[in-house]
Amino acid sequence: MDPITPGPEEHGQAQSRRPPRESLTSDFQSAPALARTAQLVSGDFLLTVNPVDGSEIEPCPPHERPGRPRKRTVAERAETERAARPPVPPGPAQPTPALLERQDERERLVRLLARGRSVRLTGPGGSGRTALLDLVAEDCFDLAPDGVVRLTGFRRTADDLLHDLFHAVYEAPLYRPERDQLLELVREIGAVVVVDDLELGGAALDELLDATPECAFLLGTTPDVPAPSADCEVEEVFLTGLDRAAGVEILERAVGRVLTEEEANWAGDLWFESEGLPLRFVQAGALLRQRDQLRASTGAVDEYGVFEDVRPPVEEPLDPAEPEDVPLPSLGEAAAPAPLLASRLSSSARATLRFAVALGGEVPHQAHLPALVGDTHADAALGELAGCGLVSPVGCRYRLASGVPAQLEAAGYDADAPAEALTAAEHYAWWAGHPSVAPERVCAEADAVLAALAVVVPATTPPVEGEESCAVRLARTAAPAFAAGLHWSAWERALRSGAEASRLSGEVSEQAYFHHELGILALCGGRLDRARAELEASGGLRGALADKRGTVAGRRALALVADLSGDVPGPMAGEEMPDARQEESAPPFGGVPAPYPPLYGTADDTLVTHQPPAAKPLGGIRRLARRNMVAAGSGALLAAVLGTVVTLGMTSNENADKNPAGKVDVNPSASQGLNDGSLGADPKNDNGSPGRTGTPAGTPTDPGPDGTYGTTDDPTPSAATPSASPSGTKGTGGGGTTPTPSRSQTTRPGGSPSPSKSSPSSPPSHSSSPSSSPSVTPTPTPSQPGTTTPSTTDTASGPAASSSSAGTSKSGSPGSAI
DSSP: OOSSSOOOOBTTBOOOOOOOOSOTTGGGSOOOOOOOOEEEEETTEEEEEOTTTOOEEEEOOGGGSOOOOEEOOHHHHHHHHHHHSOOOOSSSOOOOOOOOSOHHHHHHHHHHHHTTOEEEEEOOTTSSHHHHHHHHHHHTTTSSTTOEEEEEOTTOOHHHHHHHHHHHHEEOTTEEOOHHHHHHHHTTOOOEEEEESOOOOTHHHHHHHHHOTTOEEEEEEOTTSOOOOTTOOEEEEEOOOOOHHHHHHHHHHHHTSOOOHHHHHHHHHHHHHHTTOHHHHHHHHHHHHHHHHHTSOHHHHHHHOSSTTTSOOOSSOOOTTSOOOOOOOOHHHHHSOHHHHHHTSOHHHHHHHHHHHHTTTEEOOTTTHHHHHSOTTGGGHHHHHHHTTSEEEETTEEEEOTTHHHHHHHTTTTTTHHHHHHHHHHHHHHHHTOTTSOHHHHHHTHHHHHHHHHHHSTTOOOOOTTOOOHHHHHHHHHHHHHHHTTOHHHHHHHHHHHHHHHHHHTOHHHHHHHHHHHHHHHHHTTOHHHHHHHHHHHHHHHHHHTOHHHHHHHHHHHHHHHHHHTOOOOOOTTOOOOOHHHHHSOOOTTOOOSSSOOTTOOTTOOOOOOOOTTSOOTTHHHHHHHHHHHHHHHHHHHHHHHHHHHHHHHHOOTTTTTSOTTOOOSSOOTTTTSSSSSSSOOOBOTTSOBOSTTOOTTOBOOOOTTSOOOBOOOOOOOSOOOOOOTTOOBOSSSSSBOOOOOOOOOBOTTSOBOOOSSOTTSOOOOOOOTTSOOOOOOOOOTTSTTOOOOOOOOGGGTHHHHHHHTTTOSTTSTTOOO
């Protein structure tokens, strides 16, 4: 059989047609990547990071709870520290600058740390603070049981540093302990903690030190950071500038030769102006090195082509035998050397500087430079910038060195800053959402991503129809990665930026997502009021959009908030509290008229309603109790009537030949005995099929002579299904429970049955078909037990109570067929 041509149906299954190919390359087109979800444990909660509908949070099951984390081994700590260091720039290896005139400070810091004291090393930007911290960390490698832990304090809070310290010492992937457990675990850490670029002081620093009594901290700060409190036992060590001889030595090591007299005098003026900061001499050495390269012969430049694209044009060709006369930079150029240094670098390095200025000083990772700059070899630009002293390491990345951003802005490198930031934002939005990028890599680039968001969010406008705002897309892709990578301070900043961008762009669905995530983040942090506010705001927006899946996630989170706070969860924004009247009059499945009790009910067949604790009962408790009493009395009356009818009908011998009452089947028909003296069964027609009155289609009938059951083909459903008496009253005919036959009534347009025109005092009438035998119609007398009609005057029940008190005198009585 041809697999493309559809064949006949075999065994009830049709052969599916193979879809035609759209093109020859359709098989090579990959399907859209699934959204990356991550599941992690935060305290007592199990958090599922869902970038589509919003994260879900629930109490963590016992089998999902991680055990007590173990500490890393020496080899694992070394690997963690290596990953925390900035990458080595590509290209030729850069010489390590020697640390001059810092030996005394180095020995003092090691002695204090060996005694278990914490030290605060304070020095201005460019004083060589980071290089000194690296040397001291190497000297203290074996002082503490848990070794040396290197952290960065740049834009980090005390809580962030505690979590960073925990993950640096303990092996706990995808686990973020709660506050109490975090403090318990970090108290057991004994290490020398080196924190560079710390921005904490005062009470925040006291909190960090008090939480880690077994650790000795070496804190690197600048003079503008608040000082520790008076009660904080932290030693202070200040860094000063170098002397003139040390500055000259740095210049000579940079150029690899002895300075001339003119250059030595120039170095003296620079030392006086820079107050001996080592960074200024490193940059001045780069200026001298570039000057030597420019003074090199033209043949060397043509041969290697190293500076061909950056060398200024000359009017006449240079004489290879005589060096070019390039004057020394002026003192002003040496004091702010960034523009002059950048002008002599490659075009890729200058483009990298423009991106760094646009991102607030953050230098993108070298792996992103080729895509941002548009040059396949742009990753080598980082080596050029590091060799000139224009960038400095911060944590696992690079930033523009101290004073360089202001110098480049003065030179006009920020002219296209908005366009450069937008380009970086578009690149990071694509990169952060790529399936091959791990959350840890996105967290390492968090500062550059957040810097791009900070620039593009204020300029966000409603996008063109069919497009999406770049700021919203970047926040939407980066925020889940920050959450999965346990960088929650960056997660919060990305969510707030995304909420603002979505508000400016008018993207309501995205705004609902960001508010939902902010509520989840607040719930993980124990801020229940904040979580409730954010989740309710998100629920209102999603209710307006009819976002069912997102609304369900929000309701679950709100229920958890209510459970933790001990409150009863109220309706979300945009929802209404169900009315008590609607809840009371809701009929069960099958359709039971609310105003009238069942015709063949008992005293237990009452309408039970559920009132929520917060809602007041309609009409008061007294009125509701009176209504239930009336319904119970009516049910008792109808139960007595049912018992009388069943007893008389089943003991009658007039119809014994046609339908003996003593023969009760195991599964009687729902309409058995209607109008023929039995329990309401439909009489059979001439062709043997049952009648139409009250017989649902497809229901089994009495077994025939051969013992099989037939089914009715009438599509009209019955009003009720057979049911046994709740009180367990047995009939007198066959000893079984009394079945409840179907009921046929004339209904009003509103669904309530309308009484017949017969007077309430008239006995119930039975209308029989010509083919049915005469039936016995018992007339209940007042002397019979259980037939006394209760008299009620409850006006709150309305027509329902009046019709219920009429007993069986309505047209809906047994045997009436309309």
